[in-house]
Amino acid sequence: MDPKEPIGSIPLFRELPDRQRRALASLVVDKPYKRGETVFSEGDEGSGFYVIISGRVKIFKFSPDGKEQILHIFGPGDPIGEAAMFAGKPFPANAAALEESRLFFFSRIEFMRLIKQDPTLAMNMLAVLSQRLQRFAALIEDLSLKEVPGRLAAYLLYLSAQRPAKETLQFDISMKQLSSLLGTIPETLSRIVTRMNKAGLIRSEGFRRIRIMDPASLKELASGKRRLD
Amino acid sequence: MDPKEPIGSIPLFRELPDRQRRALASLVVDKPYKRGETVFSEGDEGSGFYVIISGRVKIFKFSPDGKEQILHIFGPGDPIGEAAMFAGKPFPANAAALEESRLFFFSRIEFMRLIKQDPTLAMNMLAVLSQRLQRFAALIEDLSLKEVPGRLAAYLLYLSAQRPAKETLQFDISMKQLSSLLGTIPETLSRIVTRMNKAGLIRSEGFRRIRIMDPASLKELASGKRRLD
Known part of the structure; x- marks a missing residue:
């Protein structure tokens, strides 16, 4: 053949x-x-x-x-x-x-x-793989937006329960590790953090530092009673 | 700098x-x-x-x-x-x-x-992208296995409702189109079809042909009352 x-x-x-x-x-x-x-x-x-x-x-x-x-x-x-x-x-x-x-x-x-x-062969294969990656990343974002905000909310509340009230949370793990823990990719996690900031639930204070602003709404998010817009 | x-x-x-x-x-x-x-x-x-x-x-x-x-x-x-x-x-x-x-x-x-x-530069970049793709595909599978079986069950029941009972369903769309419709990738869809076959819910009869074997269980899957193992 x-x-x-x-x-x-x-x-x-x-x-x-x-x-x-x-x-x-x-x-x-x-x-x-x-x-x-x-x-x-x-x-x-x-x-x-x-x-x-x-x-x-x-x-x-x-x-x-x-x-x-x-x-x-x-x-x-x-x-x-x-x-x-x-x-x-x-x-x-x-x-x-x-x-x-x-x-x-x-x-x-x-x-x-x-x-x-023929270097364009490598370029074309790189193009195929990057296009697939973009499609996969978009799909992961779609799939993650349902459950990951709730999981992140639960994780933030868990961290804050171990600390004095109103203190800024300092992360010991990287975005990559955290996203993997929550079942998503860093790109999507970062967008979820941005949305939580906009919704007034948290305030990011630079790299790996987050302050909880609205614990009641975070609890609703964690329990599935509320969704992140 | x-x-x-x-x-x-x-x-x-x-x-x-x-x-x-x-x-x-x-x-x-x-x-x-x-x-x-x-x-x-x-x-x-x-x-x-x-x-x-x-x-x-x-x-x-x-x-x-x-x-x-x-x-x-x-x-x-x-x-x-x-x-x-x-x-x-x-x-x-x-x-x-x-x-x-x-x-x-x-x-x-x-x-x-x-x-x-230096063709190994292209090879190394192809390696980075393929490894990322593998990780993304595994994550999509994890994320999809919750909801996609139910959506596929609903889709199969919808198709069969339009036809005489017990007839084999013939798909007019490709696995790629169907997976995109259901919010997943062909690789994962194909694994879900395999699991449904094993569970006795359907029987795949070659390319794009599926026979419904257990409509009651498919209905439970579609309504979220049952999960696919």
């Missing part, structure tokens, strides 16, 4: 011009896998990356007692091992076919040679 | 080795903006991209009646215009400083020259 056709269905490459798809197709090593067959093992050098054309692949680690823990199951169109390969790092987990599967392998060395020849 | 220091605080560049950060710092055009000053306008050629070092920048469009519609407000560390620039496309919206701001500008031509010299 001509590898050019499936290349067009791979999200990472879909937006690329024909010329670059053809160049990528020329690198493809078309690999069949049997059910259960290993694709790569944790610690293997990231000598390239794979894209699933058909079938399913599980990504897993072994727990200290040797039990298999599945982290992800990927299917057609999904790239695997690409983050490790781009970074030139060893694979951080194991991958094995869950059923009869067909994967395209792209070698790191060949891929870098292609980018050196 | 030496541009090397802020370069290390830009998420897009943070993971890069020192040598590549220094190379990027050598490209920086350090630009001050006054409150309200235009950074770029919709339709301008994406001749480069910007990273906010201090201040805030609004991204906005004009509605047909000339009203300004703000799409995003970005702050320190955020890149702007990078997706258009990577793709070599014109900027899709306007950008203006909301307050006194300092931006670093990176020219597309210089950036491509750098990638040609």
Whole structure:
């Protein structure tokens, strides 16, 4: 089968011009896998990356007692091992076919040679990934705005309960850690803080310092009785 | 001020080795903006991209009646215009400083020259973006698993109400469109469909065909009385 056709269905490459798809197709090593067959093992050098054309692949680690823990199951169109390969790092987990599967392998060395020849290939792939990131970030914001303000309110009230009244809260953790604790990303957390400021619930006093202005409304927010506009 | 220091605080560049950060710092055009000053306008050629070092920048469009519609407000560390620039496309919206701001500008031509010299720079940036995408996708899955199964159940029941009982539902829209309609991404939607199959609620019959097996449980899922395991 001509590898050019499936290349067009791979999200990472879909937006690329024909010329670059053809160049990528020329690198493809078309690999069949049997059910259960290993694709790569944790610690293997990231000598390239794979894209699933058909079938399913599980990504897993072994727990200290040797039990298999599945982290992800990927299917057609999904790239695997690409983050490790781009970074030139060893694979951080194991991958094995869950059923009869067909994967395209792209070698790191060949891929870098292609980018050196034609830097716009890298630019176009960076464009695809940044556009996806923007869409994902917008979706996370939509999804977070329902629950995260309440969780942040509960967290602020918890912190303030441990301190003398009216004192400014000083955060010992970064926005990144706090956002991860609350189940969102720093970009969205920062917008929620801005909204809470506007609503008069809190007052941000510089980096990592927040003063609670309206504890009653924060309590309503934390209990779900009130929503943040 | 030496541009090397802020370069290390830009998420897009943070993971890069020192040598590549220094190379990027050598490209920086350090630009001050006054409150309200235009950074770029919709339709301008994406001749480069910007990273906010201090201040805030609004991204906005004009509605047909000339009203300004703000799409995003970005702050320190955020890149702007990078997706258009990577793709070599014109900027899709306007950008203006909301307050006194300092931006670093990176020219597309210089950036491509750098990638040609050192393709591992592009590889490392692709690695940063893919890792972020993986984290974002995992978070979207966490956030979606609460509400999206119920929304999908409601959608399936709505479709089946328009057809003779027990008939297989045929989707006229792609997984991508359906996931966007339900507020998630295709990867997560596909996992939710798999879980519904396992729970005996539906049976997927190939691409875009689903048969409803247990309408009563789907109704409970849609009304929030039941959760998908």
